[in-house]
Amino acid sequence: MPQYGSSGRPPRRKRRVGRILLIILLAIVVLIAATWIYLESSFNRVNALEDYAGRPAAGKGTNWLIVGSDSRAGLDAEDQERLATGDAKGQRTDTMLLLHLPDNNEKPTMVSLLRDSYVDIPGKGKNKLNAAYAFGGPKLLAQTVEKNTNLRLDHYIEIGFGGFASVVDAVGGVNMCLDKPLKDPLAGIDLPAGCQDLDGANALGYVRTRVGPRADLDRVIRQRQFISALMDKVASPGTILNPFRLVPLLADAPDAITLGEGDHLHNLPSLGFAISGASDGSTVSTSVPFSGTRSVPKIGSVIVWDEAKSKALFEALRNDTAVPSNVIVMPGG
Template sequence: MNYAPRSTGMSYGPDVPSRPGYGSTRRMETPVAQGRWQGYGQPPPPVQEPERRQPPPPAGSGAPPKPRRRRRLGRVLLIIVLAFLVLIGATWLYLELNLNRVAALSDYQGRPAAAAGTNWLIVGSDSRADLSAEEQERLATGDAKGQRTDTMMLLHIPDNDTKPTLVSLLRDSYVDIPGKGKNKLNAAYALGGPKLLAQTVETNTGLHLDHYVEIGFGGFADMVDAVGGVEMCLKTPINDPLAGINLPAGCQELNGEQALGYVRTRATPRADLDRVIHQREFIGALTDKATSAGTLLNPFRLFPLIFNAPDAFTVDEGDHLHNLPSLAFAIGGASSGKTVTTTVPIGGSARTSGGGAAVVWDKAKSTKLFDALRTDQPVPQEAIVDAPR
């Protein structure tokens, strides 16, 4: 018998469609595989995408800078400030350690007691010891031997609001030199150096000197050149071959060589009296320019000035760099009228033991001058004796 299978309505052939769940050989796609979830159990966790950093805001958008950039800017500023402070400290230390010092001020029996204010003795030395033959010829200093003083000034800086006073001490002043008798004031320096000169000034003025500063020929010229020259206005021309200058009338900028000749020349109608006025005017203008913003903010002037200063100045062994700013500002005031300038009043003339001509201080007027300085009082008008050039 031929037993044929009974038709069940189901087909196993590939060309016969079938319905799911009724023996179909095709695998049914799951809802997850189809990307659809229809509530069968719990859904899978969502995929976390990595956080994307936002680009920095464009320039000019007004958005505040990020904290990291602010911190970086702060570090840069801190480094700049620290570098600047280190530079200042190194420069200060260099100058402090390299200043020339000499024993100029010392105690002795009968020395005037310290009083109000601060007193400086300012000396311009004509020593050629540190100048070569070529430099002596260039600066027209001559070949004189030994040490003398071309300039002597007394600066009083008060402790109150009274103006500072800059007093010229004529080199030919006839004074008592301790242990040497009577002679010209500049002879004290030649006979006993800075120490005897300082003692002579204290003895004859009754003022206690607190500080001493000296500048030589070469250092003076170098300082002038370092600041780019100093402008002076001459009412009359000056022609002095001995000082190496031939200057026309009018305003002009003097270099180091010309400046040195200008403060040394006696080729004027009043000779030494004009000379000390030139010295005060010029040293005031030089100091004023050296402390100006145009010099301090210009490295091409500031650094030559700094490196020339130790060779230019000699101070007392008890003086320090921090003593100099008040000196500089007081001297600089001479060119602007903030500092009173005068010469010790002259009362007559005399002859030295060697037959040289000397000048004698006016006792009454000079006493008023020095008493005013000792007590921090304004100098009486009758003790200010400089006449116009």
């Protein structure tokens, strides 16, 4: 049997293989680091959260304000027509969610803030919640949410029309099952009943339309279902391990998302997992309890929060305690 010395070929081959594996490992590390730096430096930023007189003190856990706006920034006329964005002037919020991540073993809680909620807007009096964004952008909206919930917000994230559609297209669409057909020319959708993959344009129409007997309340249900399904798709092996989906997603994400100035890439995974948890019950999902609706001159129909139940909900979040079952409601419940 041949014996190999220090100059034998097999040891040299082993060293060569070892160097190749080391180079591959270093290349992967460099690629991950470069991607991280690119994403961290490329997100849009906005000064949404700042101190002011009377701001609520920090409670336990972490609070996110998640905003879906009707921003048409970056969309040309062709894109606006394809996405059926309409030609409304100014900028409003179609979706507002408060997400609480506890520091203990309690479940995360995702709260829909109905856009027609009748609330106090600092410096503007009482109006619909989504008017705060129109009056003063992200900063006034954040202050309004803090003042009316007595919760200090720690993080802010916003996504506009074009960004939302791009992310959905990047992951290859999102499967949704409709109990009945959903048609809304204003939102640009004509969806049949049954399970189907929604592309970016149809997904945007699906979460925007107010068609249904309960209008905005039905829309909130669709929004929560879709956002949870989208987060599941983003985190799935079919996206993470598929370069034809992952690369477009990483390329589109920075333009699609606006973060608060103090927010960073490492804050996002826990946000995504908590949102996706709404689909399997690992995240508590509710709207702010409300007592009814009424008409206000020059403002229109508004939603009135149930004072006792909404206070109990926000106090539970503030103290990282279990949300009382009697305040957990679905829109229309």
